[in-house]
Amino acid sequence: MEPDIWGIVWLSLKVSAVAVGVCLPLAFALAWVLARGRFAGLVLLDAVVHLPLVLPPVVTGWLLLLAFGPQGPAGRWLEATLGVTFMFRWTGAALAAAVMALPLMVRAMRLSIEAVDLRLEAAAMTLGASRWRVFCTLTLPLALPGVVAGAVLGFARSLGEFGATITFVSNIPGETQTLPLAIYSALQVPGGEAVVTRLAVVSVLLSLAALVVSEVMARRMGRATHVL
């Protein structure tokens, strides 16, 4: 049977966009804390944030299953209070993609926050600006290229997410079957090479487009981001 390629692409884009959108504020907050914070648990927090980068994705998926599954503490709480379930749903695929994209996004944003000159912030404070105004008018705009780079990187990473997703929410066409999972399924079918080729071409084009968009935006902001 011929899979619905545009449905798969649409699902992949939706999963990735939601993953990045939900992740963005959290990633920026974490990046800010890691760049500026000074407390005892900082090294541990840094390690936990980066864990999905080095863990086998299958393990990450299994841990998500333990936490957000029907018996998991986070899963039960979310179901009871918000009526949200992740099991075998596209929202679960988005959650898996978000967790896997988080370390990359935090890294890019942290570098750009660390590059913001603290002496400029001191100057703004002598001019009467509150900490919040300094953040909104200096820190955030000066770190923006890194935020954009982080978002694009996270989006590209989400499009390619495989291991954690298939472990956590399985491979259900129309619900959790994103591009990489569809390619994997097509490879299992005898004579599926034509479908594989088409899906792979779409993957390459999407990733390429994401990189071009990030480069163009970085140039428009007047300086190249070297985070990617």
Added chain:
Amino acid sequence: MSFDVAVERRLGDTVVACGFQTGGGLTALFGPSGAGKTSVLNMVAGLLKPDAGRVAVGGEVLFDSASGVDVPVQARRAGYVFQDARLFPHLRVRANLAYGMRGEGLMTLEDAAQFLGIAHLLDRWPRSLSGGEAQRVAIGRALLSNPRFLLMDEPLTGLDRARREDVLRVIERLRDEVGLPILYVSHDRAEVERLAATIIEV
């Protein structure tokens, strides 16, 4: 009496200690590099907290370790001109000048630009300015924040002779026409003798 300062602060292995009381006009903190002059300015501005001591300007107490007073930087209304102009790179000259504007102020943005000879630079980006131009914009930004006093940290550093003269004239006009108390840091004897009513050796 304008500046009434007696502060002490340990920085690594050295202790910066400084005390002076001044009249109006320009007061110079004079001494070799590394003597802690900039640290004293930062303590008056509120960017560096003294371990002990007292800072008052124009009779208003800004810091007093004995009574626990520590007015936050934002509320001290110090017009601080840094050694490195510290213009905000993502804002044009006009927006840099306007960044700290509040209340009635000493002058309008246009007047300040005229006074400092930077009226033709308002739509430029900071990175396109020469050192002297950037320094004059920094002075303008400090003036427009409606300060109660000015702190100037070697504002002539890195300028060639002609530019130094431009900025020096501006500082003399500030001293004579605007009448704000100025605390001026320098390690250049001639510069200090030309500008200052009071010289404090650090």
